[in-house]
Amino acid sequence: MKPLFMWAGGKTRMIKKYGDRLPNEVTHYVEPFLGAGAMFVWAYKKNPSASFVLNDLNESVVSIYESIKQDCKMFIKRLDELSAAYLPLDKENRKKFYYELRRAHAFDFADWTKTYEAATLYFLMKTGFNGIWQINKNTNNRFGTPSGLLNQKDKVYDKDNLLEWHEALQKCTLTSGDFSDTLGYVTDKSYVFLDPPYRGSFTQYGVDFDDALQEGVIKYLNECGKKGAYAMMSNRDIQDGFFESRAGNNEIVYFDVTYTAGRRKKNDDGTHSAKKAREILMIANRGV
Numbered sequence: 001m002k003p004l005f006m007w008a009g010g011k012t013r014m015i016k017k018y019g020d021r022l023p024n025e026v027t028h029y030v031e032p033f034l035g036a037g038a039m040f041v042w043a044y045k046k047n048p049s050a051s052f053v054l055n056d057l058n059e060s061v062v063s064i065y066e067s068i069k070q071d072c073k074m075f076i077k078r079l080d081e082l083s084a085a086y087l088p089l090d091k092e093n094r095k096k097f098y099y100e101l102r103r104a105h106a107f108d109f110a111d112w113t114k115t116y117e118a119a120t121l122y123f124l125m126k127t128g129f130n131g132i133w134q135i136n137k138n139t140n141n142r143f144g145t146p147s148g149l150l151n152q153k154d155k156v157y158d159k160d161n162l163l164e165w166h167e168a169l170q171k172c173t174l175t176s177g178d179f180s181d182t183l184g185y186v187t188d189k190s191y192v193f194l195d196p197p198y199r200g201s202f203t204q205y206g207v208d209f210d211d212a213l214q215e216g217v218i219k220y221l222n223e224c225g226k227k228g229a230y231a232m233m234s235n236r237d238i239q240d241g242f243f244e245s246r247a248g249n250n251e252i253v254y255f256d257v258t259y260t261a262g263r264r265k266k267n268d269d270g271t272h273s274a275k276k277a278r279e280i281l282m283i284a285n286r287g288v
Helices: 012-021 038-046 059-070 072-086 091-107 114-127 159-169 179-185 211-226
Strands: 028-031 051-055 172-175 190-194 230-236 251-259 275-283
Touching: 012 038, 012 251, 012 275, 028 038, 038 051, 038 190, 051 179, 059 072, 059 114, 059 159, 059 172, 072 091, 072 114, 072 159, 091 114, 159 172, 172 179, 179 211, 190 211, 211 230
Parallel strands: 028 051, 028 190, 051 172, 190 230
Antiparallel strands: 230 275, 251 275
16 A cells, blocks of 8 residues: 555655654554655554544545545546546647646536545546645635646556555544644554644645644644653754754654755756755653
8 A cells, every 4th residue: 555646745755764763563543644644554554453543634635535435436436537538638638638627626516526526636636746735716725736747658546556545544533623633532552643734834735834833733742742652743854943942852853855846946047956955753752
């Protein structure tokens, strides 16, 4: 099983860097900022018999997971219809198809079922640009990401992987609310992974996740530690001492990374290139 879609800031590559800082066993997993769920995939593979609580403020993304969990057959039917219309097209007509579908998703959804809408959005995310979530005024404040490369050959999505998610999600409680609302699910048996929008970034939620909210995430992390949970939080370190001054007895681990999308460096000639950066992993001090 792998994440269902690309997601800016996804943790697929970072999980390998975390190494032995990840828990040895997982019996109960809580993720307040789900996104594409790379860490959930890791936790599920670690123990498919565990129980899971997955939350994201983005109701549209959570609706995709809910539809795959509850109505997978119709979700696949809609995807296959869209794929059959899209794949035979040349790139110019694929682009036209994408923007017409994006417009329909933005304005003509009133009579759509939840599953039909969620599958349409999923198709757009699979053919949109580089895992970026963007909402625009000209798309009715709904999904407005530009088209991607549109170079799919024989399929737009991985049906077998989607079916694996359908099975895995039967073990999951899905919620869409503020991250703090999930604290009630945390016990001393929990592994909690917090992956909030990074400091200084325009978030996938269309709002600025300011430092007051970042402090709220650290407070949440501390509360998890007090409950005896194994909890960690990822973020970007802009090396201004923000996290160090608020870490208390928590451990901070640093990782050098390279960003290729979303936070790229602008060159003098106007082009963009990969940007070196540093990320942190803050691990809660348990029982304090």
